Amino acid sequence: MTEPAIETRGVGRVLGETVQHRALDGIDLRIDPGEFVVLTGTSGSGKSTLLYLLGALDLPTDGQVRVLGRDIATLSDAERTALRGTSLGFVFQFHFLLDELTAAENVALPMWRAGVRRSAALARARETLDELDIGALADRRPSQMSGGQQQRVAIARAVAHRPAVLLADEPTGSLDSLNSERVLALLERLNTSHDLTIVMVTHDEGVAARARRRLVLRDGRLVRDERRDSARPGAPSSE
Numbered sequence: 001m002t003e004p005a006i007e008t009r010g011v012g013r014v015l016g017e018t019v020q021h022r023a024l025d026g027i028d029l030r031i032d033p034g035e036f037v038v039l040t041g042t043s044g045s046g047k048s049t050l051l052y053l054l055g056a057l058d059l060p061t062d063g064q065v066r067v068l069g070r071d072i073a074t075l076s077d078a079e080r081t082a083l084r085g086t087s088l089g090f091v092f093q094f095h096f097l098l099d100e101l102t103a104a105e106n107v108a109l110p111m112w113r114a115g116v117r118r119s120a121a122l123a124r125a126r127e128t129l130d131e132l133d134i135g136a137l138a139d140r141r142p143s144q145m146s147g148g149q150q151q152r153v154a155i156a157r158a159v160a161h162r163p164a165v166l167l168a169d170e171p172t173g174s175l176d177s178l179n180s181e182r183v184l185a186l187l188e189r190l191n192t193s194h195d196l197t198i199v200m201v202t203h204d205e206g207v208a209a210r211a212r213r214r215l216v217l218r219d220g221r222l223v224r225d226e227r228r229d230s231a232r233p234g235a236p237s238s239e
Helices: 047-054 075-086 103-115 118-131 145-159 177-192
Strands: 004-016 021-031 038-039 062-067 088-091 165-169 197-201 213-216 220-229
Touching: 004 047, 021 047, 021 220, 038 047, 038 177, 047 062, 047 088, 047 165, 047 197, 075 088, 088 145, 103 118, 103 145, 145 177, 165 177, 177 197
Parallel strands: 038 197, 038 213, 088 165, 165 197
Antiparallel strands: 004 021, 004 062, 213 220
């Protein structure tokens, strides 16, 4: 059997010091390579808390989280940082692009920080933008792009180093319906053409319907695991 991309066993997470709150309780989960999974649930159900654990951005209070076969609690801070920098990509609701950099420079920035030569990082950044059909944006700054274009550049930044897993926290939450469609179509394309494992948090029912697997959280517990034979196809578009 193929090793899971992500696996959790009895995972719990307690938040707070003076007043403690159990944000996650007994999460057992397996996500295989190439899956496109959405995490849904009401506000406070534990979606983002779980996503941060899966991305090795936080550690469980109890239980085990294994990412690409590695128990994140046994790794040093430097090893977790290296895991995130080489094997994981992150997209958030807001793009967090630096205004003073062009799109290509924003995409290259994490690679520079990881020690990749400037010329090589910029070449990879431009190649990635071209692959995602947004190469025309390479020399634009964020102020010269629409919100949807900025988010697609943020996705390029997240996948330029060829991660195995992409974690997305409400990536369409700040976008209108047209730009949401474009971002979702891009994520679907990456999932199918690059065999990229995607785990995405969303509160939007329309977005959730696009994934082949949906996990529903309630009060920190996994209460439903729904699988579909196929997801509703997207409608790729470009600006």
